[in-house]
Amino acid sequence: MIIWGSGGGGKDLGQIELRNCPTCEKTRPFHLYIQYKYAHLYYLRWVTSRKYHLACDVCHRGVELETKAVEAKLEKDPIPFMTRFGWTFLVGLVAIGVLAINVGKH
Numbered sequence: 001m002i003i004w005g006s007g008g009g010g011k012d013l014g015q016i017e018l019r020n021c022p023t024c025e026k027t028r029p030f031h032l033y034i035q036y037k038y039a040h041l042y043y044l045r046w047v048t049s050r051k052y053h054l055a056c057d058v059c060h061r062g063v064e065l066e067t068k069a070v071e072a073k074l075e076k077d078p079i080p081f082m083t084r085f086g087w088t089f090l091v092g093l094v095a096i097g098v099l100a101i102n103v104g105k106h
Contacts, residue, residue, distance in 0.1 A: 003042050010035040011078050021056040029057040032070070034078050045086040047079060 013032040021028040036050040052070040055062030071077075077084060 004040065006037060006039045006048070007045075008035065008037040009079075009083070013074075013078055015057070016054060021059060021061070023059045023061045024056060028059075030054050030062060031057055032065075036079055036083075038083050040086070041090065043082075043086065044090045045083045047084055050079065 011034050013034060015029045016032045017030055018027055019030050020026070021030075031054070033053045033055055034050060035053070037048050038045045039048050040046075050067060052065040052067060053062055054065055
C-alpha cells in the first residue's frame, strides 16, 4: 500500500514593524507569517507552495507579500528541513539500489 497525500503548516516569524492598521485605525505591531503546503509519499515531503503575509498583531488582517522579496531578506528558510528536502532521501535510496545492482553484476 502506498501512503501519499498533502499537508500544510505555518509559522509566526516575529514582529517586523509598527504601522498604521486600516482595520484597527491605530498604530499596531505587524508580524510576518509564512503559510506553506507540501505533498508527501510516506514520510518523504516536498514543498508545493509558500506564501508570506504581513498581518496586524491585534486583528490579524494584512497583506500578502511577494515570496522572492521576503526570502531574499531572511537569514534561513523557516520551513523545517525534512519538509523541504525529505524527497532527497527517496532519491538517495533509489541511487543506492541502482549502485548495488550494478556492483552485483560485476
